[in-house]
Amino acid sequence: MTRHFLSVDAQARFTADRIEAITSIGRLAEAEGCSFVVVSGDVFESNQVERLVVVRSLEAMKATPDVVFYLLPGNHDPLDATSIFGSKTFRDHCPPNVITLEGGAEIPAADGITIVSAPWPNKRPLTDLVTAAVAPLPTDGTLRVVVGHGAVDTLSPNPNDPALIRLADVEAALADGRIHYVALGDRHSTTSVGTTGRVWYAGAPEPTDYREADPGHALVVDLSHESVSVVPHRIGRWEFQHRQFDLAGRPDCDGVQQFLEAIVDKPRTIVKLTLVGQLSLADMDHLERTLDDASYLLGALERWERHSELVVLPADNEFADLGLSGFALDALEDLQALGRSDNDGAQAARDALALLYRLAATV
Amino acid sequence: MRIHHLRLENYRGVDFLEIDFPADGVTIIEGDNEVGKSSIPEAIDLLLTERDDANKRSVKAVKPVHQDVGTVVEIELSSGRYHFRYRKRWHRERETSLEILTPAKSQLTGREAHDRVRAILEETLDEGLWRALRLRQGTTIEQASFAGGSLGRALDLAAGGTASGGNEDDLWGRITTEYERYWTPTGQMKAERKEAATAVAESVERVADLEEVLRSLEDDAKKVARLTEHDQTLAQKQAANNHELAGLLAQSDAISAQRNEVDRLGAQRDTAQANLRLAQAENERRAELVRRLHDANETVVSNNAQITAAVPTQAQAAQQLADVERDVTAAQATLAEAETAHRRAVADSDYRRQQIETDQLSERHQRVVAAREDQAAARATVETSLVDDDLVQRIETAHLERATAEAAATSGAATVDVEALSAIQIEIDGQPVALAAGDQHRIEVGGSAQVVLPGTISMVVKAGTGAQDLAERLRRAEADFAAACEQGAVAGLAEARKVALARNDAAGALVRLEKSIAQDLRDLTAELLAQKVDSLTQRVAAYSNGRSAEPPLPADFDAAQALAAQGERARQAAQDHLDRLSRDLTVATENVHRVEQGGVAARARLEQADKAFSEATAALEVARQERNDDTVAEGYMAAERAMGACLEALTIAETSLAAADPGAVEDRRSNAEAVETRLANERHTNETSIRDLRARLHLRGEEGLAGKLDIEKSTLLQRQMEHEQLEGRAVAARVLNDTFATRRAEAQQRYEAPFREHIEQLGRLVFGPTLEIELDADLSIARRTLDGISLDFDQLSIGAQEQLGMISRLACASIVASEGGAPVIFDDALGWSDPGRLAAMAAVIALAGRHGQILVLTCTPERYSDVGNATVIQLPTGSIATAETRR
Structure with missing residues (x-):
């Protein structure tokens, strides 16, 4: 994932940390004694990612050979003819503890637990894939984890999307005891959906954008027929911060400076500043120097905005x-x-x- | 700045030199070559700019050769509000000392002193101007360089503008440098900016390309999905088609069995049909034999009847022929009669015509004879007449001459008029003449006349010689006339005319008669004509005698002709009648012949018919012996019945086959087979497409296109930002540059005018009152106009260039003098000026000297001898000197 605002070394750091996050998940699973790990779609940013990304990702999962990773194709990496999961690189490097969820029959994942998967067959499915996967399941005492991907109708701004996951159906299946946990992907923010406590978006393990509300976690789920507990664990190391400042004089510039200085892990923090107002030349000069200094320390400092409303008037x-x-x-x-x-x-x-x-x- | 005092020690070739300068006016420093005149300005510069420890070549250069001594320069000068003494020693025992006299006394040494002087000069002296106002030895023609803006600044200040200093010039330099980073001299983009724009465009293109590739991959993926789905549909169709094909094949088998039955029955029918044909043939043959016998019999009978019927026909034909032959003979007789009558009528007609001819010819002959007699009489008249037309003419002429001559003789003669006073008898030429009283008598006298009064007098009157000539002419005319009449044997003119008329009439009759004769003779002679009349008369008489009386002759030629025509018509009618009958005869003859031939043929046919009858009887007999007629007929009917049964069975089988609609079944079966082939092909194509697409997608999937696009997009954003920033800087630089350039040009225009006016004012002392000059943007002189003639500075003589160079410096110095200014220094100038110009320049220098300090260094003092009010300092030639000052 290349970010234009990242310098070459920051980009390298960011790329490495994203791989490192996979390793962290494996270690967390080991430490917590998890039966398996599910990744609910968008494992890869695209079916067309570089080979090195695939190789490194698989290598990171191979680092914890006892932890089985179940990978679900999502909207970014759907199971179509271009699918990365079918690529030669993936097949050549896929370790035994990595399994692609391709839908169909439920997979026994651990003692008495099966995984029901609803992978994306292409980029624009015309049905609620999760409901379709859940519909034929019986109530037979099997503890089932559903792995799905996409927006839930209660959270989506676009009610006309035919692929929306109908939360009512999902909750009905949970109530019937046909399924017991729904691990969803797509949202980058860690989110509990509905009131059951059994439907969760884990969110992006490493933040990727300013718009993400609470990213950077992996969820550890303790599940039984009777109870569920979900504990988010911090995995991500990077932070995206977008701030706006109204500037009228030197004190405001100082405020910007203080904000920047207060950032703790500067090399892994990406800051975007929207600057509004009017500054004298000298104040602007001072501000520029402050921002220059900060940009040397931060992962990235985005200070150029098109149509900036900061007027410099001597x-x-x-x-x-x-x-x-x-x-x-x-x-x-x-x-x-x-x-x-x-x-x-x-x-x-x-x-x-x-x-x-x-x-x-x-x- | 003003220099008050200078002191040099061990400076180049000068061991020691001390000069006091007056604060204002012209100071002329005289000295021979190499006594150190040029060292004076150089030493001042050195002191003001170089530190005592400077190790530069320019500092080392002033050290006297082969002497290990310190070089000292000391000056006292005032600049702005400062007045100070400043001294430096280089090379040995280096030192710097400064004694400020005003505004506040202080003393400084070393680096501190140097820096202080720099600060003072920075504050008070325009160093650019200081250098510009100098005219150095050997470079006398160069114009003052005011390009640095010093003069402009000074002039601006002098013109009442706000002063701008070296800061502004530096700034302007930086602005133009900044501008030139982005813009070419012609205002075009610099390569760097074009490259940035190009880089953006390239990135945009690469992003678009990658996006296009990714889109095509996505399309391919969709295509794979679609093709897979399509393949399933095809498989379902294939199954359905196979099922239908099996059913159709079963139907097809059943139809084949039915078709075999139809084929078998068809073969049976063919056999029955062959049998039927045989029986039918035999049946027909028997009927034929019977019929043939019958026909033969018929033929015999009919032939016999024909022969019998032909006998009366033959007789009739012969009778007809005889009748026609009789008619022909009669017609031939009639024709002969008609021909005889016709010939006679023609002969009669000829006879009557010849009679007429004979009369006519005889009449012509008689006319010829009469004409011949008249001809002889006329010829006699002509031949006997002596008067022809010519002679008449002559007599007429002579008669006229005579009358004329008579008249002339009468008028030309003398006249004697006699009047009788009383009755008297006189004689005239012997002739007595009686005159009554009162009578008058005239006597014409030709030659002479004798008048006698008888008894009294005889008087002879003689005419003159003219009258005699006239008388002679009259006598000759009378003689001619008489001769002519005699030749014609006539008495006079009237008779001559009558005789001539008679002769002419006879001659005309001759011609007329000749013509009449020719008319009557035509191509004959009179004799031949007579013979012809005779022979015709005889022939007519002979015919009349030879002809029988009956019938009587026709009355005249016309009646004869009518009879001849009538005869001809009768003859023709008889001929036509005969022709018709001849044709009838031919027909009748042919008819007889034909009837005879018919009889022969009928008999021959009868013979043949008899023979055929015998043969037919025999043939039928033979056949009946083999199989009688009933047997044959029965066999035929049996064959017909067998055939009917066969056809019925076949029809039933065929109807059944048709009901099974083998064509439709066959069509459907072959269609189903085609569908199968098509589906198989389609599936194959589909599977191939899917395989190819998958292979391509897998291959391209290995390329990491999304990552490349990601990087490319980042690059694009980066480049766009850089480009925008660059363009922003470029625009800012241009706006800044343009604004400054505009204002700078305005300022220059503001101070250009007073400077130009001042140069012109001074210059007019040298070049006269018509002098005008034009200045360049850098305030150097571009053109000089004198007496209306303009020349570029470069085109001017070296002398004029030098003079203008000096004048512009002096003008500048006097303008800026009030603001402090700087001394003008001329080093060995005016080497190119003639004495007149030298004097004028001296006045200029003197005038300028009122408002400033002017230092003139020269080795030829006489050049400046006309400068009034000058302080002259003479440099000694020796090495140690205190310059003498002389005013």
Whole structure:
């Protein structure tokens, strides 16, 4: 997963940590004595990921050979003709403890426990795959874990999507005792769905975006016919933070500085700043330096936003200090007038003033 | 800045030199070559710029050769509000000392002193201007360089603008440098920006390409799914088709059995049909034999009847022939009669015509005879007449001449008019003339006339010679006339005319008669004509005598002709009648012949018919002996019945077969087989497509395209940001550059005018009142206009260039003098000027000297001898000197 805002070394770190998260899950399963691990879809970002990603991922799962990983094809890596699970690379490197869930008959995963899977056959299925997989199951005392992928109708903003998982059906099956836990994937945020406590999105084990609410976990589920307990464990090491600052002067700039300094694991924190307001040249200069310094430390600092609303307008005294005279003073006054106006060239004039400031200040 | 005092020690070739300068006005420093004039400005520069420990070549260069001594430069100068003494010693015992006199006294040494002076100069001196105002030895024609903006600044200040300093110039330099990072001199994008834009475009393209590939892979995946589904549908169709095909094959077998039965029955029918045909043939043959016998009999009977019937026909034909032959004979007689009558009528007609001819010819002959007689009479008249037309003409002419001559003789003669006073008898030419009283008488006198009064007088009157000639002419005319009349044997003109008329009439009759004769004779002679009349007369008489009386001759030619025509018509009618009968005769003859031939043929046929009858009787007999007629007929009917039974059985079998609709079953079966083949092919194609697509997808799946796209998108975003930033900087640089450039140009325009005016003001002292100049953007002189003639600076003579170079410096110096300014230094200038210009330049220098310090260094003092108010300092040639000052 390449992020444009990451520098080369930060990108390398991020990529390595994403693989490391798999290893962490394996270790967690070992430590917690889990019977198996299910990954509820979108194991890979795409069916077209680089080979090295596949090889490294499988190698990471191979690190804990006693932990069986059940992998479900999701909307990003559906089980179509391009499926990565059918690729030569995957087949060549797949260790014995990794099993792809391809739907069909339920799989006995542990003593008295079976896995019912609803993999995505393509990118746009036209039915609720989970309900379809659950429908034929009998109430026969088997403890069943359903592994599914996609949005649940109660949480989806798009009620017309035919592939939505109907929570009512799922909960009815839970109530009937035909199934006992539903491990869902798709949401990057760790989420308990409904009121049963048996339907969960584990969320992305390593955060990937600013929009994720509570990512970075693996869920340890203790399940029986009678009871369920779900405990999130922190797996992810990276953090995405998006902050907006209104800037009017030096104190606001200092606020930005304080926020940045307070970040703990700076190399694994990615910050996006939306800056709004108006600053003098000197304050802007100061802010730039602050941001520059922070960008050296952080995983990434996104400070460029299209259509930024931060206006840099030099204060009159800033140029007075330069002591320009003659034609230079005339030109300066022209630019200041244009910069303060609402004309088309105002922004260009302000940029020109900033440039002038830089050029004049170093005389 | 003003220099007040200078002191040099061990400076190049100068061991010691000390000069005091007046604060304002012109100072001329005289000295021979190499006494150190040029060292003066150089030493000032060295002192002001180089530290005492500087190790530069320019510092080392001023050390006297082969002397291990320290070089000292000391000056006292004022600049702005500062007045100070400054001294440095280089090379040995280095030192720097500064004594500030105003505004506040202080003393500094070493580095501190140097820095202080730098600060003071920075504050108060325009160093660019200081250098620009100098005109160095050997470079006399160069223009002052005001490009650094020093002059502009100074002028701007002098023109009342706000001062801009070295800062501004530096800044302007930085701005243009920044601008040039992004823009070419023509305002185009620099390569770096184009590359950035290109890089973005390339990334966009690569992202699009990768996305396209990924989309196509996705499409392929969908295609695989669709094809797989399709394959299942095909498999179901295949099963259904196989089932149907089995049913159809069973039906097909049943139909085959039925078809075999039909074939067997068909063979039976064929046999029955063959039998039937044999029986039928025999039956027909027997009937034929019977019929043939019957027919033969019929033929015999009919032939006999024909022969019998033909006998009366023959007789009738012969009778007809005889009748026709009789008619023909009668018609031939009639024709002969008609022909005889016709010939006679024609002969009669000829006779009557010849009669008429004879009359006509005889009449013509008589006319010829009469004409011949008239001809003889007329010829006699012509031949006897002596007067022809010519002679008449002559007589007429002579008669006229005579009358004319008579008239002339009468008028030309003298006249004597005699009037009788009383009755008197006189004689005139012997002739007595009686005159009554009052009578008058005229006497014409031709030659002479004698008038006698008898008894009284005789008077002869004679005419003149003219009258005599006239008389002679009259006598000749009378003689001619008489001769002509005599030739014609006539009395006078009237008779001559009458005789001539008679002769002409006879001649005309001759011609007329000749024509009449020719008309009557035509191609004959009179004799032949007479013979013809005779022979015709005889022939007519002979016919009349030879002809019988009856019938009588027709009355005239017309009646004869009518009879001849009538005869011809009768003859023709008889001929036509005969022709018709001749044809009838031919027909009748042929008829007789034909009837005879028919009889012969009928008999021959009868013979044949008899023979055929005998043969038919024999043949039937033979056949009946073998099988009688009933047996044959019965066999035929039996065969017909067998055939009927066969056909019935066959029809039933065929109906049954048709009911099974073998065609439809066959069509459906072959269609089902085709469907099977098609489905198999389709499935094969499908499976191949799926296999190929899967193989391709697996292959491409190994390429990690999503990761590549991810990286490419990141690169694109990065490049877009860089490009935007670059463009933003470029625009900012342009706006800054353009704004500054505009304002700078305005400022230059503002101070350009006063500078130009000042140069012109000074220059007019040298070049005269019409001088005008144009300045470049860097304030150097571009063109000079004198008396309306403009020349570029480079086109001017070296002298003029040098003079203008000096004038522009002096103009500048005097403008900026009020703001401090700097001394103008001329080092050995005016080497190219003639004495007149030298004097004018001296005035210029003197004028400029009122507002500033001017230092003139020269080895030829006479060049500046006209500069009034100049302080002259003479440098000694020796090595140790204190310059003498002389005012």
